[in-house]
Amino acid sequence: MFKQKMTEPVFYYKNKLPVKGELVMSLIIEIDYMGVTCELLEYGNLKCLMPLSEVSRQRFQAISRLIKIGHKQLLQVINVDVLKGYVDVSKQDINEDDKDVGGMKYKKAKKVHELVKRVALITGVTVDELYENFVWDLYEKYDHPLDAFRSYATGEYPNITNEKLCNSKVPQELVKLCSHHFAIEQVKIVSEIEIKSFEGGIEAIRRALNVGIKLKGISINIIASPSYLISTVTHDERAGIELVEYATTLIKEELLRIDKELGISSSEFKIAKPPHVLESIR
Numbered sequence: 001m002f003k004q005k006m007t008e009p010v011f012y013y014k015n016k017l018p019v020k021g022e023l024v025m026s027l028i029i030e031i032d033y034m035g036v037t038c039e040l041l042e043y044g045n046l047k048c049l050m051p052l053s054e055v056s057r058q059r060f061q062a063i064s065r066l067i068k069i070g071h072k073q074l075l076q077v078i079n080v081d082v083l084k085g086y087v088d089v090s091k092q093d094i095n096e097d098d099k100d101v102g103g104m105k106y107k108k109a110k111k112v113h114e115l116v117k118r119v120a121l122i123t124g125v126t127v128d129e130l131y132e133n134f135v136w137d138l139y140e141k142y143d144h145p146l147d148a149f150r151s152y153a154t155g156e157y158p159n160i161t162n163e164k165l166c167n168s169k170v171p172q173e174l175v176k177l178c179s180h181h182f183a184i185e186q187v188k189i190v191s192e193i194e195i196k197s198f199e200g201g202i203e204a205i206r207r208a209l210n211v212g213i214k215l216k217g218i219s220i221n222i223i224a225s226p227s228y229l230i231s232t233v234t235h236d237e238r239a240g241i242e243l244v245e246y247a248t249t250l251i252k253e254e255l256l257r258i259d260k261e262l263g264i265s266s267s268e269f270k271i272a273k274p275p276h277v278l279e280s281i282r
Contacts, residue, residue, distance in 0.1 A: 009044040009045040010041070010042075010044060010045070010113060011042075011043060011044045011131075012042040012043070012109035012110065012112070012113055013042060013043070013109065014131075014136045014139070016043065016044070016046075017043065017046070017080055017082060017085065017087065018040065018042075018043060018077045018080065018087060019077065019080065020077055020078065020079065020080055021076065021077060022076070022077045023074060023075070023076055023077075023094070023098055023101060023102030023105065024040050024041075024042060024043070024074070024075055024076070024077060024089065024102070024106075025040075025041045025042055025072055025073075025074055025075075025102065025103075025106035026038035026039060026040055026041065026048070026072065026073050026074070026075050026089065027039045027041055027045075027070070027071075027072055027073075028067055028068060028069055028070065028071050028072075028073055029047075029069065029070075030069070031067060031069065033052075034049070034051075034052075035049050035050050035051040035052050035054075035055075036049070036050040036052070036055060036067055037049060037050075038050060038073070038075065038089060040087065041072070041106070042106060042109055046085070046087060048077075048086075048087035048088060048089050049086075049087075049088055049089070050075060050088070050089045050090060050091060051088065051090075054078065054088075054089070054090035054091060054092055055067055055091050055092075066091075067091070073091065074094060074098070074099055074102045074103060074106075075089040075090060075091055075094070076089060076090050076091075076093070076094055076098070077089055078090045100278065104278075108144055108146045111146055112135065112144075112145045112146055112149065113127075115149060115174075115177060115178065115181065116130050116131065116135060118177055119170060119173050119174050119177060122169070122173045122177075123168055123169045123170050123173055124168075125164075125165060125168055125170055129164075129165070130165070130170070133160075133162040133164070133165055134158075134160055134162065134165060134170075149174075149178045149181075149182070150178070150182050152174060152175050152178040152179070153175075153178040153179045153181070153182035153183065157171065157175065158170075158171045158174050158175065185235070186233050186234060186235055187233070187234060187235075187237050187240065187277050187278075188231060188232070188233050188277070188278045189231065189232050189233075189234065189237070189240035189241055189243075189244050189275050189276070189277060189278065190229055190230065190231045190244070190273075190275070190276065190278045191229070191230045191231075191244045191245075191248055191271065191273060191274055191275040191276070192223065192227055192228070192229055192230075192271075192272040192273040193227070193228050193230060193248060193251065193269070193270065193271055193272060194226045194227050194228075194268070194269070194270040194272050195208065195209070195226050195228060195251075195255065195267070195268070195269055195270075196226045196267065196268040197255070197258075197259075197266060197267040197268075198266040198267070199262065199264040199266040199267075200258055200259065200262055200264060200266070200267060204255065204258045204259075204262070204267065205226075205255075207254065207258055208251050208252075208254040208255040208258060209228065209251060211250045211251055211254040212230060212247035212248070212250055212251045215243065215246070215247050215250070217232045217233070217234065217243060218230065218231075218232055218243065218244070218247045219231050219232065220247075226268075227272060230244050230247055230248060230251075230275075231244070231278070232244055237277060240275075241275040241276075244275040245274075245275055248271060248275075251269075252269045255267050255269055256269075
């Protein structure tokens, strides 16, 4: 039997339990014949069970090679008993898109909590008071509280209706903290393209991709042929998206130029996923 020490409980959301189908970030703390015991990091370290059948169809002896004690793992909720507080999770059927979505969900909530905790330490207001009287409302007014916090960094002042919080140092400290934090935040912009050249082959694809790679700040990595990931890391989200779009256009134009040069028309170019923010870099 393997065990991992529990971490400090923190609730990132107003609901105290996840819902069926939700992607949750978990910490693996124990593996035994019953399954894998995890802590839901976004839900107060609530313990949940991942049956062995939801890890892999391989023998139990192979489980330890797929799941590591102390590692964070994105899992999906497959069952919730609201009355007893039991949650079952699964590792199966989680694809790369799920990992991006679930990972970003966790990172955003974690970032919000870090900022809230910092404001609480500075002002003397408890974390619970800040959540109950301010942060939970932001989930209804914005796509995410982090969007509100970013707006405070650009001049917007927090609209706090709770008199106690409004009369304390919370608004001022929140603006100050967000202004400092987001001023140095970087974001990663990515786009996925698919390239095929039946007659020109890999050499034609390489030449086309090189046009994009030559742009300052652009990186290109193969996902699995014919898919390639174009990315850049920047402080300016809009400029980053425009740069990735420009690189994509140059690659497409170069592929068409190569086809014309070789007297062929067998190449295919497709934008599988347009430029978007993958994650914040801190």
